[in-house]
Structures are given as C-alpha cells and as structure tokens.
Amino acid sequence: MGGPLTQTDAPNGWVADGGKVETICPHDERSIGKDGKEIFGIPDHTIGGLLRSLATAKRHNITVIFDTCHSGDILRGNMTARMVSDTSPLPEDLDEDIWMWGLSSSPKTAAGFLDQTMWSHVLLAACRKNEQALEGMSTENVVCGIFTHAMVKLFYQETDISQLTYSSSPNLLPPLGQRQHPQCSGKNKN
Template identity: 35%
Template sequence: MDGKDVHAVVIGIGKYENLRIPPLRGCGNDTDDVVKYLRDDLGVPSPHIVNLRDEEATQSAILASLDQKLINNPRITKKNAVVIYFAGHGSYAQVSPQWGCVGNIAETICPYNEGALSGKGGIVRGIPQPTLHALLSRLEHVRGCDITVILDSCHSGGMSQILRGDTVTARSALPTCSTPLPLDLDLDIRCGIPVVPRRANLTPIRATFQPDASSHHGPYTMLAACGQNESAYEVVDDNGEHRGAFTLELFQVLRREPSLSYRQITSRVAGKLRTLNQRPQCRGPNRKLDKIPFAQSPFIPALARIDRRRKPVVLRIIRPTYLRIGFLLARFGCSVLRRWRSSKTVLEF
C-alpha cells in the first residue's frame, strides 16, 4: 500500500489540565517518532496526519477527529489504511450493568481535560472502551478500510507515578471521579454501531461487550502496550530521552524488519520488554494478525508486481528475501499455485 493511501490520528498527552494527574515525560517524543515514521518511512502526506498534543487532545477534540477526519472523510475507502495512535495515561471506571462490560468495569484513555469541569457543569470523564469500539466499528462499516490501533498506556496502577529508580515511570492514573460513568455518556455514539454485535477487544482488559473476553475477533487490529493487570512504562533511551518502552521498541522493529506480521512484531517487542514485566498484546481477526501492518494484502506491493498480460499470470518478485511463500498461499490459494521457478524471482499460477 502506498503511503498516500494511509490516514492517521496521532495523540500524545504528557501534561493534563487536572494537576492530580501526574505528567508524563515521554509522550511528546513518542508522537514525534510515530509521525516521523508515517512521513519518512511510509510516505504518508502531512495532510493525512492529524496530530493532537497535550491541550489539543481534549475529550471533544479526540472524538471529533475520529468522527470528522476518519468516519466522515469521503477520501477514505476500502483501499485505504487507518492508523490510530495514543500515548498517555490509561484508567478505568465503574459502569452500570447496562453498559454490558464484564465486571462492570470500563477501561478508559485519559484526554487532556479529564477531571476538569465541563461546559455543562459536570466533570469531563475519560473516553471508555465501548465508545472507542463503537467509533471504530462505524469507521470499518462506513469506509471498509483497514484499521490499526496502537495504545501506549496502562490500565492499572495508582495516580502517583510508579517509579523504578529514576528512569522508569508507569503510565497509569486512578479514576478522577468516584461515581460510575453515566449511562447516557456517549450514548449517541455507542448506540450508533451499524453492524452485527462484535466482541470488543480494543484493549486486553475486563471491559468487553461479550462475556467471552478471550475472543479476539473485531473489525480492527489492536496493538496494546501491556496486559490486563500490568503497567506500560516509560524509560530513558540511549540518547537520554524519555520514551514509552512499548513505542520505542515497536517502531524500532517496524523500521528494522518491515516484512513482519502483527503477531511476529508483537513477539519481538515482548522479548525486549520482558525485564519490565510488561507484555504487549496483539488483538484482532486471525486473518489480519498474519498481515504486514498498514497493508491491505498479505505482502507489501512494492516487493512484487503482478503481470496479468502473460498467460499464465506471472507474479514477479522484486525482493524475494522479504516475501514469504506462506503469504502467497494465503492470498491466492494452493489450487492456483502451479510452480515456483528455481530462480525464486517469478511465481506462475
């Protein structure tokens, strides 16, 4: 997939309006790296990237960006890929049984103004997982695009920073409000899911629409920094800069080994984070987890070209080192695969 076919919303929040929420030092560096990867490595045009930082990333601004820049963007079709990245605090909130969340707990991401007074006299709440799932389901239904969600935040731990020495910090926050989320919060969004009910596994957490939290099916692929009861940590990199440990390792792997699938990438990153007891999660439909990220087909088009003018049709391999025969079989099926030439540069079917 060409970079011009990718659209992205990148969110990084290192400081919060509510001073009870501790600042984070690595989110700005993380979002800079993500934007650099999108522009320089994938070739995504700047107008295709929405970049929300700190005070720009309010609750309303985040929801509006997902709605206006993605769901209601007529330039996004089934041929496009969408990337949504979030770096900041994660939290959780009690909900009523009507929310349909396991254990009556909804995991949330913390917008810049969480805990602040809203214009209606109430308190701004975090963006709960069911709201995000509804928006992503609607995006997939309306646009039919390939969706990848990357979350570098944690969903457990205290309001104060969890430190290991002077170099490791957890991205966690306790709820800023002790009351459960109102039943009508984001009700217009959550009730607008235009698809058959699907299991919501945006995050490896307790908040799902279905009792079976082990199911990984959904309309999008999700990469999360940690597991259900774990923290996502910030570390100091080789240049002395604070970074999210997950984001740092993830994008190093994406640059170093661009042909890996989602599963393989997650395994590589998990190995790097083992000393932090932080286990990255990969969730989504099985057919998507074996794909190369941000690509609609099981292989990157730049690695191969199909010559349909010839009979039989010929797939010319440009960089065979990065192209796996398993991907080709998954894409075209064994019945159409006729022979693999000894040169390994042309595949006929």
C-alpha cells in the first residue's frame, strides 16, 4: 500500500500508543467527498479491522506491504521522501463499523495491528518506524517507491523462488539509502 503515513492525535476514547494514531493518507484526504463530508486518513484501527475480517475469510495467508513513512519535506538527490502536512482531527466514530469486524470487545480498546505476534499476516515495510520511505525513478521513468521497485525487481530476478522467505527478502535487496531499512514482521515470516 503506497501513500504517506502520518500520525495524528487519537480522538477521545481511543486507546493509542502515546496518544497518537497512525493513518494512511489517501490522495483525496482533507478534500470534501460527494456526500459533502470531509475525507480523512485511514487509521490503524481501520486497517486492523480489515485484516481481522480478511483473516476470518482467508486464515493465516495474508501479506501486507507498506511502502510508506512518517516524513516531512526532505529532498535527497533524485529521491524524495513521501510527505504529508498536518491533518484534521479524526472523528471519534470514524470507521467504527469496520473496527468491530472480528472483535469480541469494544473497538476503542483494541490493540494496534502492527504487533510482533501477528498471526494472521506478514508485514513487509519499506522502512523502520522512524525512517522515510524514499521515492525514485524506475527504469521505465515512472516515479515509484524505491522499496516497491526493488522488491518487484527481486521477485522477477529470483530464480528459485521456493527458497525465498518473507524474512529473507529485505536482506536480498540492494541498499535503499543510509536511512531506509526494510522490515519484516509476523509470526509466519519464515
């Protein structure tokens, strides 16, 4: 999943690490939708609900890929970090119907989905939590995340894909810069 990631203050009643909620910033965030309402980022609570629903249907065979970061205005040569400015406060009931999928308790006390004990899915992330996911130019002259480009290239070049694991794939990538270190987590990453 591409697009910037940002952190915003958790609405009243939400349980969140440090009082912050991570959100994916869709291209139309902060605009007004056809229904006349503001479009917000997609909070981690929503992603968690979607993953729980998918895990119920598909079990333990889910791969989640994020080529995103928490970044400001950074320029490095021909690579730039994805950026986002301040966001509007999230409504307390944003996507509340989705949070409930697969939960037996209140969604406002649900743990975040990025947990080292993740059983339902494996997460491949472009960088560490405090790093930037850089963009560059592909060989086809298309702007793209350098992590995504490198992963696709790896999958096309890997001759014996049966030996490739989620956890080994970040180590097989070329260096993505001094400040971007791909990550892999999840119980079934090997």
